[in-house]
Amino acid sequence: RGLSEAGFNMGTTGESPIAAIIIEEQDTAIAYWQNMMKEGVYVNLAVPPATPNGLNLMRCSLSAAHSTKQIDYMLEKFIAVGKDLGVLS
Secondary structure (H helix, E strand, O other): OHHHHOOOOEOOOOOOOEEEEEEOOHHHHHHHHHHHHHOOOOOEEEOOOOOHHHOEEEEEEOOOOOOHHHHHHHHHHHHHHHHHOOOOO
């Protein structure tokens, strides 16, 4: 919900332990993935031909093992990197 509320183009709807963010340009998606890893947030990058409809997806999984603090940190980093790369305004 936090990613959607921040203005990301989500590839998933409803409540799910897997959140997928659509990144329009493949080069931006790769840079996003690299920056998130540098920030200590593990995410999966999925790009064509391994994705439906030719989408570039940043995917992260949440579980009951994640603390609220960890989720808040992940959200903070998704937003900061998104702004740096021009994905978010």
